[in-house]
Each structure stands twice: as C-alpha cells, then as structure tokens.
Amino acid sequence: xLNETVKAIPRECGDCPIRHRAVCARxxxxxxxxxxxxxxxxxxQAGQPVIWAGDKMEFVxxxxxxxxxxxQAMEDGRTQMVGLLLPSDFVGRPGRExxxxxxxATTDMVMCCFRRKPFETMMAVTPHIxxxxxxxxxxELDAARxxxxxxxxxxxxxxxxxLLSIIARRNASLTFGKxxxxxxxxxxLTREAMADYLGLTLETVSRQISALRKDGVIVLEGxxxxxVPDFNRLMEEAGDDSDGGLLA
Amino acid sequence: xLNETVKAIPRECGDCPIRHRAVCARxxxxxxxxxxxxxxxxxxQAGQPVIWAGDKMEFVxxxxxxxxxxxQAMEDGRTQMVGLLLPSDFVGRPGRExxxxxxxATTDMVMCCFRRKPFETMMAVTPHIxxxxxxxxxxELDAARxxxxxxxxxxxxxxxxxLLSIIARRNASLTFGKxxxxxxxxxxLTREAMADYLGLTLETVSRQISALRKDGVIVLEGxxxxxVPDFNRLMEEAGDDSDGGLLA
DNA sequence: GACGATCCTTGATGCAGATCAACCTTTGCC
DNA sequence: GGCAAAGGTTGATCTGCATCAAGGATCGTC
Numbered sequence: 001x002l003n004e005t006v007k008a009i010p011r012e013c014g015d016c017p018i019r020h021r022a023v024c025a026r027x028x029x030x031x032x033x034x035x036x037x038x039x040x041x042x043x044x045q046a047g048q049p050v051i052w053a054g055d056k057m058e059f060v061x062x063x064x065x066x067x068x069x070x071x072q073a074m075e076d077g078r079t080q081m082v083g084l085l086l087p088s089d090f091v092g093r094p095g096r097e098x099x100x101x102x103x104x105a106t107t108d109m110v111m112c113c114f115r116r117k118p119f120e121t122m123m124a125v126t127p128h129i130x131x132x133x134x135x136x137x138x139x140e141l142d143a144a145r146x147x148x149x150x151x152x153x154x155x156x157x158x159x160x161x162x163l164l165s166i167i168a169r170r171n172a173s174l175t176f177g178k179x180x181x182x183x184x185x186x187x188x189l190t191r192e193a194m195a196d197y198l199g200l201t202l203e204t205v206s207r208q209i210s211a212l213r214k215d216g217v218i219v220l221e222g223x224x225x226x227x228v229p230d231f232n233r234l235m236e237e238a239g240d241d242s243d244g245g246l247l248a
Numbered sequence: 249x250l251n252e253t254v255k256a257i258p259r260e261c262g263d264c265p266i267r268h269r270a271v272c273a274r275x276x277x278x279x280x281x282x283x284x285x286x287x288x289x290x291x292x293q294a295g296q297p298v299i300w301a302g303d304k305m306e307f308v309x310x311x312x313x314x315x316x317x318x319x320q321a322m323e324d325g326r327t328q329m330v331g332l333l334l335p336s337d338f339v340g341r342p343g344r345e346x347x348x349x350x351x352x353a354t355t356d357m358v359m360c361c362f363r364r365k366p367f368e369t370m371m372a373v374t375p376h377i378x379x380x381x382x383x384x385x386x387x388e389l390d391a392a393r394x395x396x397x398x399x400x401x402x403x404x405x406x407x408x409x410x411l412l413s414i415i416a417r418r419n420a421s422l423t424f425g426k427x428x429x430x431x432x433x434x435x436x437l438t439r440e441a442m443a444d445y446l447g448l449t450l451e452t453v454s455r456q457i458s459a460l461r462k463d464g465v466i467v468l469e470g471x472x473x474x475x476v477p478d479f480n481r482l483m484e485e486a487g488d489d490s491d492g493g494l495l496a
Numbered sequence: 497g498a499c500g501a502t503c504c505t506t507g508a509t510g511c512a513g514a515t516c517a518a519c520c521t522t523t524g525c526c
Numbered sequence: 527g528g529c530a531a532a533g534g535t536t537g538a539t540c541t542g543c544a545t546c547a548a549g550g551a552t553c554g555t556c
Contacts, residue, residue: 072397075489080400082393093386100390127375134382137389138341142348144392145330149320151399152328152447156543191504199400201544206505223504223551241323404513439534452513454535471521471534 016112021088022062023136026128034126038118044068044105050091051099059113060092066109067188071102071196081197083140086170090136094120107188151199154239159198160208161238164218168228183228212237264360269336270310271384274376282374286366292316292353298339299347307361308340314357315436319350319444329445331388334418338384342368355436399447402487407446408456409486412466416476431476460485 013019013032024035041064044050050068051057063085070083082101085091091103091111123129150162171185187194191209195202212218217237219227228234235241261267261280272283289312292298298316299305311333318331330349333339339351339359371377398410419433435442439457443450460466465485467475476482483489 070393072393074397074401074487076487078401080397082396095383101393127378130375130378130382134378134385135343137382137385141385141389141392144389144396145318145320145349147396148330148392148399149322149328151396153322153326190502202504203506203545204543207543210505239322239324239326438532449514450534451515451536455513458535 016064018062018064018088018112022112023090023129023133024062026132027126028128031126031128034122035114038115038122040113042111042113044109044111046105046107046109048105050103050105050109050111053099053102055099056097057092057099057116059116060090060094060119061111061113063087063089063091064110064112066105066107068103068105068109069189069193069197071104073102079196080199081193082144084197089140090133092116094123094133106190106193156198156200156204156208157211157237158239159200160194160205160212161217161234162240163194163198164212164226164228165231165234165238165240168226168231168234183231185226187224187226264312266310266312266336266360270360271338271377271381272310274380275374276376279374279376282370283362286363286370288361290359290361292357292359294353294355294357296353298351298353298357298359301347301350303347304345305340305347305364307364308338308342308367309359309361311335311337311339312358312360314353314355316351316353316357317437317441317445319352321350327444328447329441330392332445338381340364342371342381354438354441404446404448404452404456405459405485406487407448408442408453408460409465409482410488411442411446412460412474412476413479413482413486413488416474416479416482431479433474435472435474 013024013036016022019025024032027035039061042061044066053073065087068085068091069081070085071079071081073079085103093100094116123133150159154162167187168183168185172183189197191202191205194200195205198205209218209220213220216229217233219229221227261272261284264270267273272280275283287309290309292314301321313335316333316339317329318333319327319329321327333351341348342364371381398407402410415435416431416433420431437445439450439453442448443453446453457466457468461468464477465481467477469475
C-alpha cells in the first residue's frame, strides 16, 4: 500500500529528465520558480488508475517516467485506447472540469502534477507555456490522425507491425538516436492492452505476433523482450514504406 | 475554368459568418485590421483539391463556407479520411512547411487564407490568436479520439449511425440549436467519401444506409436528403447511449 | 508444493464486412 | 436521342478476424 516512494523522485526542475521536452520546456528560470510553487510529484504503481473519465480533474501534469494509457469505453464494455502517454507527455486539458478519458498507469510511473486552477491562471499570463502546449497538442493531433489510418485501413498484421515500429522508434529516440543495427526493447503493454490500442482481440494480437516471429520479422525472448533485426523490414510489414510518418 | 466568384465572398470581417468561431474569434478590432492585411479569400469548386500532402504550404486559413475533407493515403491506394473541415475550421499548421494531408473541397467552398509566414509572426505576438488556436486544436484532438473509438470498435451499422448523428448535430448547431422534433439535412458526402471516413467500403455504406432506412431510423428522399424522426433512436444505433460525446 | 491468478498461446468454428459483379439512375455532352 | 461517366444499389461469394474453448507458463501466497 505504500505507493509513495516507488521510485527516486526528482526534486528540482534542473534535474528533471523531461525538462526540455515537457510543457515547461520553454520556460525561463523565473517561470520555473513559479511553476515550482504549484507542482508536486505523484507516483503510481503498474496497473493503478490515475483518473477515471468523468472524475473532477484537480490537477494536470506531465509524465516524468513510466507509461500510462488513455482509454475510452462504451457502455457495453467495448474499449478503445486513444493515446499512449510517455515521459514528457501532458495529462489533462486546461479549462476542462472533468476527465474525458480513463488514465491508467501500465508501468510504475511518476507524474509532475500542477494544481489545475493555478496552472490555468499561470498559462494565461505565461505565453511560453501556452506556446509549448499548442505545439504538443498539434503533435498529438498528428499522432491521433496517423492512428486513425491504422485503425481504419490496416490489417491485423500491419497493425501489430505499426505498433512495434512506434515503440521501437520511440525507444531509439529516448536511448540514442541510431536507427541502424538491431533494435531491442521490452513491450510496455500486455497483449490485451495492445489489442485495445489496435482495435483487435487479444487472441489476434497473440497470433500475429507469433506469425511475425515465425517470419523472422522480430525475435522474441520470453513474452515481452523484442529484437528487431531489420527495421526497414518491419516498416514494410506495417505498410509504411520508405520514410513512413508515425511520430514518437 | 472560372473558379473565382463561385459564391458571394465577404469583404469585411464584420460581415463574416464565422467571425465568432474561427481562429480570429478572440481578436480585437485592431488585431482584425492587422489580419486583414495578410488575408485573402479563395473559392474552390466541389471536387477541387485545396492542397496535396507534401506540397509546400504557402497559406493557412479558415473554412468560411462549404466543406472539405482531410485525407491520408497509403502507397498502395488505401485511404482514410482523418478530418471533416466545416465552416470556421482551421486548415494548416503554423510552423510546418509542407502539408501533412490531402485537403479536398467536397462542396463549393470559400476559404479565408492568411499568408503563412506573416501569420506565424503575428501569432507569436498576438496571444489571442494562439489561445484560440490551442482551444480549437484541443477540440479537434477530442474529435479525433472520439473517431478512434468509432474506427476501432464500432460495427458498420454503428459507424453509419455515428456519422449521421454527427452531421445532424452539427447541422442543428448551425441552423438553430433545437434537438427536438425531426432533423432534416443533406448528406455533404458521397457514399465513397463516407466509406473513407468510416473505414468501410462504399458497398457496405450503401447497404447499411438501406438497412437503417428499412428499420425506420432514417427517412431518405433521393440519395442525399435525410430526415431523422427520432434523434435518440439514432444515438442508440450509434452505440452512444444517453448523452453521447461526439462533438461538432 | 499445491492453489489461484494473471498472462499468453493455439485450435476450431462462425460471421461481418470485403470483394467481385451486375445493373439502375441521373447528368452532361455530342 | 444516343451514350458515356459518375454515383448508387443489390446480390453472391469469400475471408480475415472475432468468438468460443482448452490449456501452458510464471508468479505470489498460504
């Protein structure tokens, strides 16, 4: 039950691993000081909900480490993941009272939270924050639209390959930006969560992963540890020839 | 070949039908004057492309009247519509050199265009514009995520009902906001364009529309003119019970 | 070390929607 | 008036993925 102190928590913005990518990326020292007054860190264990759709949002904030999912549900229980929240991604919408989606931590996760009201008033007078948030929102919109193509037009095999290539790419960008040689990473999602993201069933996800493994597109050790020997091959399987466009 | 003067074009922002909803909604008189210097109107005929993905964006702007679509294509020809652009919607992304999607007018359309570079510099010094653009982008992001649920988890019948309910709702909000009594409107899209939006084939769209007609959910006169006798019934068919959330 | 829980895999079967195909209606053009 | 093109409907058939079902692997707990 001790869900505080799950992980070492940064104290100072200077130490913060997402300092240069988060909503505060453009802020000057004095602006960071102001933010510091309304911020606090919160830890979540893998599987723990951050907030449910319809709940009152008391805070907004940034993912510092770990991964969370944004999910939408229908009354009859069908669900669709609508976003994957990675370090530096922003949670919550300024100006909105209640959460629109379920947010769940899928790994242990740390968030840098800002009390919502003060954050909103600060945003109104600090163009650096609003500017950065606009930029991030435009990126998210692009990602959502890219995902609409995946959901609407790709086959199950292509969907899996698309998801793997996103995770691989984003991992490369976090570690070191070399996209040559084999890429190695751990899947941060269960088969069920992948199915939720891809608009498939977990059985289909499992089968297609097995198929990609059999065809040598990926190498699996255990259920989660993936090696991609040839990234271009994976991209072809995803239907994104040549450059492709899915963004991290 | 005369694609100018397709429609009466507003001259003054004061007359503009989208004045209070577009990216300029929050602007003061002096800011409008500045915008006026970099703006020009452009008309497009139904079916005409506005811009192709990859083209250099010389302008951004607002849809004044008519409807356009935002479409993404795969190399092998599969396409997915990723947005429907209605009056007041914004086209283009400040800071981006080239278009990310194909934009095509599906009805005769008028746009209020701003030369991109001057618009970007103006945005940097005019918080009213950036604020409004952030708001609009957040709304679009919500709409895109709502659509991800439609694409990923709904049946063909539910997809058609979802599309009809969006069009119906948005029409109601443009004319007069009464959602009681029968709603009547014309479909602004061909069966093929609907299929593109919904991730279906045009045959399936046609069949499901016929089915909804047979079941009395909608009444059709000709191929495009739709009457919805009971909007709540339509919402149920869309899988969005009670309030639902799809936004205009 | 037996158990239940969670996560995953694989097989058998069924069905929603894709595909292939024919034909209708409307519109514009010679 | 003939005819080609665009948009739409409907039927027959095929297939990719869902569904139903069984069982394996790993883990924590008593």
